[in-house]
Amino acid sequence: MLQSVPVQAGQTxxxxQYFGTLLTRGKLNAFESLELSRLVVNQNKKNLLENWLAEDKLECSEELGDLVKTVDNDLALKIYIKARATPKVVAAFAEKREFDKILIYSKQ
Structure with a gap:
């Protein structure tokens, strides 16, 4: 519903705004995290994602990692690790040719 509200130039x-209010109150759930991340990825504001992840405001999921991978492989890897998406973690390390890290990760 809020997605369909028209936005004036220069307005948030x-x-x-809704997600911003939720973030002030705590951590977002997986669905909210994914929807908010879609918004900021579409606006090329990856730095917001980095901040929210550092503040543990987003619930990490494989889907969130897949979305973020479209703009930043390293950030996606951090999300996959937090989400315990093992196949995606292994694939990301392999893409980076960091095979030694696959062994370390698999021993955890």
Whole structure:
């Protein structure tokens, strides 16, 4: 519903305002994290994702990692690790040719 509200030039989209309010109250769930991340990825504001992840405001999931991978492989890897998405972690390390890290990760 909030997605369909028209936005004036220079205004913050209502959906972004909504998520901003939720972030001040704590951590977002997986669905909220994914929806908010879609918004900021589409606006090329990857730095917001980095901040929220550092503050543990987003619930990491494989889907979130897949979305973030479209803009930043290293950040996606951090998300996959936090989400315990083992196949994606292994694939990400392999793409980076960091095979030694696959062994270390698999021993955890």
């Amino acid at each position: 989209p209502p959906l972004l």
